[in-house]
Amino acid sequence: xxxxxxxxxxxxxxxxxxxTQCSRSQQEINIQTEINVIGxxxxxxxxxxxxxxxxxxxxxxxxxxxxxSFVSPDTAQYEISGSNxxxxxxxxxxxxxxxxxxxxxxxxxxxRREAHAFADDIVKTITGQNGIAQxxxxxxxxxxxxxxxxxxxxxxxxxxxxxxxDDAIVAAPAWVPDRLALYYTSYKLGNPxxxxxxxxxxxxxxxxxxxxxxxxxxxSRDGRVAMILSRSGWPEVWTCQPDGSNFRxxxxxxxxxxxxxxxDGQWILFATKINGRRTLAKVPADGGPVQRxxxxxxxxxxxxDWSPDGKWIAFTSQMGEFDICVMPADxxxxxxxxxxxxxxxxxxxxxxxxxxxxxNYRQELSVLDVFTKQYKDISRISGSDSxxxxxx
Amino acid sequence: MKINKMIYPLAFTLAIxxxxxxxxxxxxxxxHIPGEVPTEIPNPGPGPTMNQNPQxxxxxxxxxxxxxxxxxxxxxxxxxxAALAADTIxxxxxxxxxxxxxxxxxxxxxxxxxxxxxxxxxxxxxxxERGTEEYNRSLGERRALAAREALSKLGVDPMRVRTISYGKxxxxxxxxxxxxxxxxxxxxxxxxxxxxxx
Numbered sequence: 001x002x003x004x005x006x007x008x009x010x011x012x013x014x015x016x017x018x019x020t021q022c023s024r025s026q027q028e029i030n031i032q033t034e035i036n037v038i039g040x041x042x043x044x045x046x047x048x049x050x051x052x053x054x055x056x057x058x059x060x061x062x063x064x065x066x067x068x069s070f071v072s073p074d075t076a077q078y079e080i081s082g083s084n085x086x087x088x089x090x091x092x093x094x095x096x097x098x099x100x101x102x103x104x105x106x107x108x109x110x111x112r113r114e115a116h117a118f119a120d121d122i123v124k125t126i127t128g129q130n131g132i133a134q135x136x137x138x139x140x141x142x143x144x145x146x147x148x149x150x151x152x153x154x155x156x157x158x159x160x161x162x163x164x165x166d167d168a169i170v171a172a173p174a175w176v177p178d179r180l181a182l183y184y185t186s187y188k189l190g191n192p193x194x195x196x197x198x199x200x201x202x203x204x205x206x207x208x209x210x211x212x213x214x215x216x217x218x219x220s221r222d223g224r225v226a227m228i229l230s231r232s233g234w235p236e237v238w239t240c241q242p243d244g245s246n247f248r249x250x251x252x253x254x255x256x257x258x259x260x261x262x263x264d265g266q267w268i269l270f271a272t273k274i275n276g277r278r279t280l281a282k283v284p285a286d287g288g289p290v291q292r293x294x295x296x297x298x299x300x301x302x303x304x305d306w307s308p309d310g311k312w313i314a315f316t317s318q319m320g321e322f323d324i325c326v327m328p329a330d331x332x333x334x335x336x337x338x339x340x341x342x343x344x345x346x347x348x349x350x351x352x353x354x355x356x357x358x359x360n361y362r363q364e365l366s367v368l369d370v371f372t373k374q375y376k377d378i379s380r381i382s383g384s385d386s387x388x389x390x391x392x
Numbered sequence: 393m394k395i396n397k398m399i400y401p402l403a404f405t406l407a408i409x410x411x412x413x414x415x416x417x418x419x420x421x422x423x424h425i426p427g428e429v430p431t432e433i434p435n436p437g438p439g440p441t442m443n444q445n446p447q448x449x450x451x452x453x454x455x456x457x458x459x460x461x462x463x464x465x466x467x468x469x470x471x472x473x474a475a476l477a478a479d480t481i482x483x484x485x486x487x488x489x490x491x492x493x494x495x496x497x498x499x500x501x502x503x504x505x506x507x508x509x510x511x512x513x514x515x516x517x518x519x520x521e522r523g524t525e526e527y528n529r530s531l532g533e534r535r536a537l538a539a540r541e542a543l544s545k546l547g548v549d550p551m552r553v554r555t556i557s558y559g560k561x562x563x564x565x566x567x568x569x570x571x572x573x574x575x576x577x578x579x580x581x582x583x584x585x586x587x588x589x590x
Contacts, residue, residue: 089419090419091419103419103420103421104419104420104421104422104423105419105421105422105423106422106423106425107422107423107424107425108424108425109425113425114425117423117425121423134425142561146558146561146562169558169561169562171525171526171529171559172525172526189467190466190467190556191466191556192529192556192557211554211555212533212537212554212555212556213529213530213533213555213556213557215526215529215530216526216529228526228529228530230533230537230555231459232459233458233459233537233541234534234537235530235533235534255530255531255534256530257524257526257527257529257530258524258526258527271527302523302524302526302527303524303526303527316524318522318523318524322524342524342525343524343525361521361568386525387525387526
């Protein structure tokens with residue numbers, strides 16, 4: 001009799017465990033395939049054991065901002081283990097399938113780099129997606145007097161290097177895709193001019209230095225540049241070829257700002273005002289009529305950024321405060337208002353945003369996983385950090 | 393007995409090995425992390441690599457508002473910020489429309505420009521801190537250009553006038569209330585005298 005009830009309990013436990021495993025793997029599938037759950041996806045629970053100090057904090061940061069949460073080993077499907085005494089050694093185990101999924105050691109120039117590389121392998125192993133842990137950003141760091149410099153750093157703000165020493169107002173860095181090169185705005189020569197700066201060689205030159213406003217360069221995958229120029233008497237969207245030839249005015253609107261490219265290079269998306277209302281709009285890259293891009297429910301949209309996979313548009317909405325919003329690029333659903341903040345820039349894998357947030361009248365940069373809404377502030381330079389651009 | 397004595401240390405060693413590896417395989421792969429951004433990025437500073445006159449294709453100017461000024465360079469002039477300091481004009485929130493109340497200041501600027509035909513003018517457009525950075529950079533430029541257009545109606549040749557937008561980067565009042573914002577939404581007028589003439 002006693003044996004019998006014990007067996008019953010044992011079987012029940014087994015069944016519950018089996019059911020839990022099923023529902024968990026169901027959840028995994030949802031996370032990977034159901035992309036229409038922006039801001040509402042549940043994080044993937046993992047156990048992190050065996051790491052300490054910098055390696056542990058790097059792994060925690062990298063995984064948290066990519067939609068993972070941390071639980072105890074006996075409740076986690078995935079156990080991330082290893083050590084960082086010496087080089088980083090890491091394992092990923094599926095505790096349900098009782099299977100080792102990843103087993104690697106890392107040899108790099110620093111513990112941080114090794115931990116970042118392991119974090120990318122963890123993300124790839126569990127989600128099948130490319131991680132962001134070894135990516136770079138550029139941003140503007142402003143002093144209290146308004147002047148500043150352009151910086152390049154790891155995506156988490158570490159290893160920041162100033163690439164200018166202009167001691168002038170600077171703004172709006174933009175990466176050239178697949179190159180170690182930036183466009184940005186600097187008032188160094190007494191006017192807001194767009195500079196091209198090759199970070200490998202140190203070569204830099206004025207790319208657009210017309211009378212009036214030259215700002216907010218954005219680069220298409222094939223190197224064409226969209227920007228705001230006021231040379232014709234009003235700030236409007238212009239484009240030109242990668243070599244700086246064939247400057248062409250794309251709009252004759254009244255309040256254009258912040259152009260960006262669709263990833264296929266067919267459209268330029270920007271903020272403007274149409275019929276007295278501030279809106280997003282797009283114009284064919286080869287020229288043509290401007291079309292309104294509605295953002296139902298999100299007022300005063302500015303600073304759009306089109307995700308590299310083409311699926312999403314992130315932007316800033318101003319309804320009293322600034323909010324980061326994301327909507328499907330095809331307009332299939334209204335924008336999701338995610339967190340307070342402005343000037344979002346997509347990661348190369350189209351899952352994470354870097355943006356800036358007001359902290360007591362200074363800006364600081366944060367990284368946001370758009371699916372789980374988990375975000376963290378990155379390491380800070382000094383003064384006010386803003387206008388982030390993710391290298392991609 | 394003898395066999396036991398030999399097996400014991402073997403089993404012990406095996407147990408230690410298992411414990412230390414946590415019953416796992418040794419890492420099967422080694423990832424050598426490849427090159428990264430050079431930690432020393434060459435910094436060009438100001439110098440010969442800068443080209444002040446980019447070679448660009450000059451397309452036909454589209455019709456509409458007055459094209460921005462020609463080739464003269466602000467650095468060839470001495471800035472006189474005091475002369476027109478009292479003539480700063482102010483704007484409503486999120487607007488580049490010049491209000492009637494600002495006409496007397498514009499009239500004074502136009503008279504100063506008429507009195508000194510050698511002088512040129514720099515209009516600096518500014519915004520309050522509400523609004524995103526690049527939106528405000530465009531808004532500041534629109535405010536400066538609106539004043540330039542209004543001055544041309546008062547007889548000032550727009551080719552003598554350059555504009556610069558500081559967006560929200562140069563507030564005159566560092567406060568965070570409507571009183572400060574109202575002061576910061578402004579165009580400052582800077583009279584420019586040719587350096588050679590001074």
